[in-house]
Structures are given as structure tokens and as C-alpha cells.
Amino acid sequence: MTRQIINRRQFVGSALAGTVAVLASRANAATGVAVGHKQVLALSDGHFNMPVDMFLGTPESLRAKLGNPAQIAANTYAYRTEERTFLFDAGAGRSDFITKAFPTASKLPEDLQLAGIASEDVTDIVITHMHPDHVGGLAAGNRIAFPNARIHIAASEWNFWNAQGFDTAAPDAMRPMVAAVQEISRVVEHNVVLHNGSADFGDGVNVIPAPGHTPGHTAVVLDGGREQLVLVGDLTVHEDVHFANPAYGWALDIDGDQAVKSRKTLLDMISTDGLIMGAAHVSRPGVGRVERNGSGFRFLPL
Ligand SMILES: [Zn+2]
Numbered sequence: 039m040t041r042q043i044i045n046r047r048q049f050v051g052s053a054l055a056g057t058v059a060v061l062a063s064r065a066n067a068a069t070g071v072a073v074g075h076k077q078v079l080a081l082s083d084g085h086f087n088m089p090v091d092m093f094l095g096t097p098e099s100l101r102a103k104l105g106n107p108a109q110i111a112a113n114t115y116a117y118r119t120e121e122r123t124f125l126f127d128a129g130a131g132r133s134d135f136i137t138k139a140f141p142t143a144s145k146l147p148e149d150l151q152l153a154g155i156a157s158e159d160v161t162d163i164v165i166t167h168m169h170p171d172h173v174g175g176l177a178a179g180n181r182i183a184f185p186n187a188r189i190h191i192a193a194s195e196w197n198f199w200n201a202q203g204f205d206t207a208a209p210d211a212m213r214p215m216v217a218a219v220q221e222i223s224r225v226v227e228h229n230v231v232l233h234n235g236s237a238d239f240g241d242g243v244n245v246i247p248a249p250g251h252t253p254g255h256t257a258v259v260l261d262g263g264r265e266q267l268v269l270v271g272d273l274t275v276h277e278d279v280h281f282a283n284p285a286y287g288w289a290l291d292i293d294g295d296q297a298v299k300s301r302k303t304l305l306d307m308i309s310t311d312g313l314i315m316g317a318a319h320v321s322r323p324g325v326g327r328v329e330r331n332g333s334g335f336r337f338l339p340l
Contacts, residue, residue, distance in 0.1 A: 068116075068153040069323040071340065073314055074262025076117065076242065079153050080316060080324040083112035083129040084145035086171065093279050094287030094294070103278065110276060112143055112171060113324035115269055115316055116153065117260060119241050122161040126258050126269050127318060131174030131183070135218040146175055160184040162239060165191045166271025167255040168199045169290065170218045172318065177225040184229075190239060192247075193232040195254025199223065248273050248304055250297030251290070257304060267325070268308050269316040273301050277320040277337040281305065284334060305335045314340070 069080045087107035093100075115126040129146030130136045136144060150157070163184060166172055168191065176183055198204075199219045208216045223230075235247040235256055242261035249255050251272040258269040274280035275288045284301040291297040308315050309328040315337070316325045326339040 068149050069325075071267075071314070071316075071323070071325050072262075072265075073260055073267040074265035076260065076262035078260065078267060078316070078325075079116040079118075079155075080322075081114045081116060081149040081153065082145055082322060082324070083114055083149075083171070083175070084143040085112055086110045086140050086143055092289035093276065094289060096279060096286050100279065104276065108276065110319050111321045111324065112145075113316065113318050113320070113322075114146055114175075115258075115324070116150070116155060117241075117243070118155075122241060123155060123159045124239075124241075124243055125160050125163045125184070125187070126316075127166055127172040127271065128163055128183070129175035130171045131177060131222075133170070133174055133177070133218060133221070135214060136170060136174050140171070143171065144175075157184050158186055160187040162243070163187045163189045164239065164243065164245060164258055165189060165195070166257065166269070166318065167252040168195050168219050168223075169252065169272065170215060170222070172271055173219065173222050177222045180225055182226050182229060187229060189226055189230045190233060190237065190245070191230055192235045192245075192254030192256050194235060194249075195252055195256075196223070196230065196232055198253045248300040250293045250295070250300045251288070252292050255300070265314060266311075267314040267316060268304065269318075270304065271318050273297075273304055274317050274337075275319045277317075277326075277339075281328065281335040281337045282331070309335055 071078045071080055088110055090101045090104050090106040090108045114129050117124040130143040132144050200223050205216050205220055238244050244259045245256040246259055248257040260267040279286050280301060284305060285298050287294045305328055309330055314325055315328050320337060326337050328335050328337055
């Protein structure tokens with residue numbers, strides 16, 4: 039990856055140039071973001087309300103600031119070339135599992151429509167990991183929601199969720215989620231293309247491993263020439279938590295220690311190299327810069 043040194047002036051300039059268009063006036067409308075000579079759309083899937091004690095190791099003062107439940111934004115991203123339309127994660131969808139637990143989510147289809155992207159247009163969907171808020175939208179009931187799309191998933195991620203017997207062997211609290219993921223997997227499996235965690239999909243779209251949250255958790259790197267964008271799934275789950283102290287946990291991390299390692303490594307890379315960052319669970323517009331702040335980091339929305 040090319041190392042970039044960005045001074046304050048360039049930073050302000052690129053921040054102003056970054057957000058170029060909001061396609062409609064509602065709060066969660068699609069937002070255009072310039073990445074070098076490429077244009078990415080930040081889309082909203084609504085938000086989730088989660089118990090604040092899921093942010094493991096956080097002090098009471100921070101929990102009070104976040105409120106209980108804590109509101110967690112849900113973003114996905116799209117990138118179009120003349121021939122291809124990429125989606126980065128697919129939103130939560132409208133399964134019973136999701137609509138009962140998270141009635142404030144599942145807005146992505148509206149944002150796609152506002153952005154002029156029909157489900158048939160999508161050629162490639164790059165999945166960061168298989169939690170239902172990221173893959174639920176791949177299925178619409180027992181139909182595939184994006185019929186012409188190749189769905190790119192790390193083999194280690196696919197195999198973890200779809201291991202035979204996992205639906206009954208998983209801890210009680212996890213079983214409904216595993217069942218939901220397996221149900222989605224059955225609907226879309228013929229369109230899934232597995233990769234080994236590092237992959238180049240062409241048109242400047244790559245993934246790199248960021249394991250811990252789940253075994254095959256990956257980050258997307260979009261090369262826009264003079265600028266690069268890194269899109270993460272649950273590497274960070276709230277801008278006020280995991281940037282300030284990457285050692286804070288998240289109750290859904292499968293391997294908490296490895297999740298912290300990946301978080302530190304990627305935030306270090308993004309801040310040092312002056313990259314743009316998009317994250318599924320930071321507030322709108324869901325893209326920003328990262329700078330060092332004491333022993334941690336700070337997220338600066340574009
Ligand atoms: Zn998530």
C-alpha cells in the first residue's frame with residue numbers, strides 16, 4: 039500500500055472535497071464520497087439499539103455518555119464502474135430474526151432505490167463477515183435479493199458459520215443467530231465465491247484479513263489512485279468507543295484478543311498512511327479520517 043503523508047492543509051482540502059453529494063434530504067440518504075478519482079456511495083441501513091454493557095471493559099462514564107441502549111449506526115457502501123456495481127455488505131434484511139430484534143434497521147433497500155441502484159444491477163457483493171446485520175439483506179424471504187451478484191466471502195468465515203451441527207452445538211444465546219445465518223446461506227450459496235481472506239476482485243477492490251470479531255472477518259481496501267479507502271465491518275462498533283481505546287471489547291467478538299490486535303493494526307495503518315475509513319457502525323455519513331490521540335485514536339467524520 040502506498041504510504042501517504044498528509045499535512046493539515048491537504049487534510050482539510052480533501053475533507054471538504056470528500057463529501058460531494060447527498061442524494062436526498064432525509065437523514066440516512068446516500069452520500070457520495072470521493073476516493074481519489076473514484077466515487078463511493080455511503081448508504082444507510084438505519085440503526086440498532088444495543089445494551090451498552092456489550093461494550094466490554096468500558097468505564098461507567100463512557101456508558102452514561104452512550105446511553106442505554108446505545109444507538110449504533112448501520113452503514114453499507116456501493117461503488118460503480120461502467121460494467122460493475124459493487125456492494126460492500128448487504129444490510130440486515132427483513133427476516134423475522136431481524137425485524138423482531140432490530141425494528142429500526144433494514145433501510146438499505148430504500149437507500150439503494152434513492153441512489154438509482156436496482157437489485158439486478160449489483161454484480162459483486164463483498165461481505166466483511168457473516169453476522170446477520172451484514173448478510174441478512176442477501177436474501178428476501180427464500181429468494182436471493184441480488185440475483186446477478188457474485189457474493190465474495192472468506193472461506194474461513196463461510197465454513198465457521200456453516201459447519202455441520204453448529205446450529206445445535208453453538209451456545210444457547212448464539213443459536214438463533216446461527217440459524218438465521220445458515221438459513222441465509224442456503225438461499226444464496228450458489229452465488230457465493232469463496233476467497234482465502236486476501237483477494238483482488240479487480241477495479242481496485244481488494245480485501246485484507248482482519249480476524250477476531252469473527253474468524254474470517256475482512257476489511258475492504260478500495261484503491262482510488264492517489265487516495266485509498268478502507269471499509270471495515272465490526273472492527274469498530276462505535277466511534278466513541280473503539281477508537282479512543284482499541285482495547286475495549288465487544289460482546290459479539292468471537293476471539294476478543296485477536297479482535298483487539300486487528301483493531302490496533304488497522305487503525306494504526308489507516309492513521310499513519312492517511313487513508314479514508316468507512317465503518318459499518320460509525321455515525322453518518324459513515325466515512326472519515328483517523329488520527330492518533332494519546333494512546334488511542336480519534337475518528338474525524340468527513
Ligand atoms: Zn455489525
